[in-house]
Amino acid sequence: MKLMVDFFSGLGGASEAFIHDLGWQVLRYDNNPLLRDVPLTLMADLLHDEIRIRHQIDVFWASPECREFSMAYHAPGPTAKRNGIPFTPCMKQVKKCIQFIEENNPTYFVIENVKGAVPYFRELLGEPRQIIGPVYLWGNFPLIHIPKGFKHVKDDSRWSSDPLRYNARSKIPIEISRGLLTAIEGQRTLDFYQ
Numbered sequence: 001m002k003l004m005v006d007f008f009s010g011l012g013g014a015s016e017a018f019i020h021d022l023g024w025q026v027l028r029y030d031n032n033p034l035l036r037d038v039p040l041t042l043m044a045d046l047l048h049d050e051i052r053i054r055h056q057i058d059v060f061w062a063s064p065e066c067r068e069f070s071m072a073y074h075a076p077g078p079t080a081k082r083n084g085i086p087f088t089p090c091m092k093q094v095k096k097c098i099q100f101i102e103e104n105n106p107t108y109f110v111i112e113n114v115k116g117a118v119p120y121f122r123e124l125l126g127e128p129r130q131i132i133g134p135v136y137l138w139g140n141f142p143l144i145h146i147p148k149g150f151k152h153v154k155d156d157s158r159w160s161s162d163p164l165r166y167n168a169r170s171k172i173p174i175e176i177s178r179g180l181l182t183a184i185e186g187q188r189t190l191d192f193y194q
Contacts, residue, residue: 007097008030010035014172028040030046057105062111077116145179155169
């Protein structure tokens, strides 16, 4: 059985296709107790807890919080700029993901974020490997094929007072999860014939 680990998993969009494939085991990790009922989600302080996985990780996906990098009007960076206050986003989550990758050497890894992260991620991760609409992907993974005409639409069905609204809006679309699964399975087939 192959293993996918999903850090900062939120509502689980990135790993959704893998969960429904019988050949995969998925471990989701998040620190928000409101997400404890999302299937296969384990609660952990990803910055401070030691996450030990004893098996080879085939796919590691991480979606560090994007608020730090968002260019939206009410995000911390633009708010600070309007108020004339210097702002440097916190890179602790990204650095923790890189540390986890270095320690566990997954076959494939993806770190996902928004366009505003590009200048901050560049020094640590280089340029994004793939951009799918507003989803920017860094890492070592086969390119994801997305159906022609795909348009990422953020979930705006929740009230602004809903504590999970941010998670719903930032959920990775199933098309990206399926595309990654298909690309990885296709890569494995190619490796078999080489």
